[in-house]
Amino acid sequence: MDRSINSVFATTVFATTMVAVFIVSNTLTPALADDHAPVCVNGSATDPDGDGWGYENGVSCVVGGSSQTGDSACSLITHSDLTDALSNALGSSNGGLDFAMWATLVDRSGVVCQVTTADGLVGDDPWPGSRVISAQKANTANAFSNRQLALSTANLFAPVQDNASLFGLQASNPVDTSVAYAGNGNAFGTENDPMKGGRIGGVNVFGGGVALYHNGNVIGAIGVSGDTSCADHNIAWKTREHLSNGDFTPVRNGVGGIGPGSTDDIIFDAKGGDGNGKVDGFEHAANCPGDPLNSVPNVSTSEAS
Secondary structure: OHHHHHHHHHHHHHHHHHHHHHHHHHHHOOOEEOOOEEEOOOOOOOOOOOOOEEEEOOEEEEOOOOHHHHOOHHHHOOHHHHHHHHHHHOOOOOOOOOOOEEEEEEEOOOEEEEEEEEOOOOOOOOOOOHHHHHHHHHHHHHHOOOOOOEOOHHHHOHHHOOOOOOOOHHHOOOOOHHHHOOOOHHHOOOOOOOOOOOEOOOOOOOOOEEEEEEOOEEEEEEEEEOOOHHHHHHHHHHHHHHHHHHOOOOHHHOOOEOEHHHEOOOOEOOEEOOOOOOOOOOOOOOOOOOOOOOOOOOOHHHOOO
């Protein structure tokens, strides 16, 4: 009898413990919003900039009930969507060398969703080094844009120069090389690119990265690389417009920028800048190789609104 009672007691204790563990784990362990981002658990997370992201128990998380829990670049944009948009952007010259390009899409947590390539007007062989650069640009535009202000990577060119306000920014948030250089090179740019699902990191401070917006929130960003930096910006801008007919632009989502027309467009000293003969403020160098000085068009006039 004693052995039977002890057995029943042990079984009861075990079952009770497992139920308690289940309850605790489901109460305290963050669920995942969309593909990767944990949802804040106990409501104590703060959201100072109102972008739907908070900080709790030492990790970033999506604030419960925010619009971020329903929006993700990974779920809204497919590999074929990104490829088609990039191809359309490359259908005419963008002021550079007209080379083939890489494009990378990241979600709001900086995780790579898609990587692709598209042929240029004069080539079908994109620079191999531009694959990781495109990912850096996507990470940068996502990392430094929010509901209050859209910043393209082109807007960061001047602020990071010596003695400027953001000097040293480009050395922060280093690229995770285990993500950047993993896997079989034959899969680069395909739906199975080895960067997918990894948090790439990196900060890039010339043209080619723009944030994506949906329902007024940043949902990620795209980065493109493979041409001159001025052309890269134009291509990224047009690629974003071709995605969902411009629905992912900051203007369409009520968010402004510091570029021409209160957008995140590139700023040249002689066009949209202060005209003082220097590249300062949030301006970008205009004399990109292959581009006559100050000849590259600002593209904000074409942004969907």
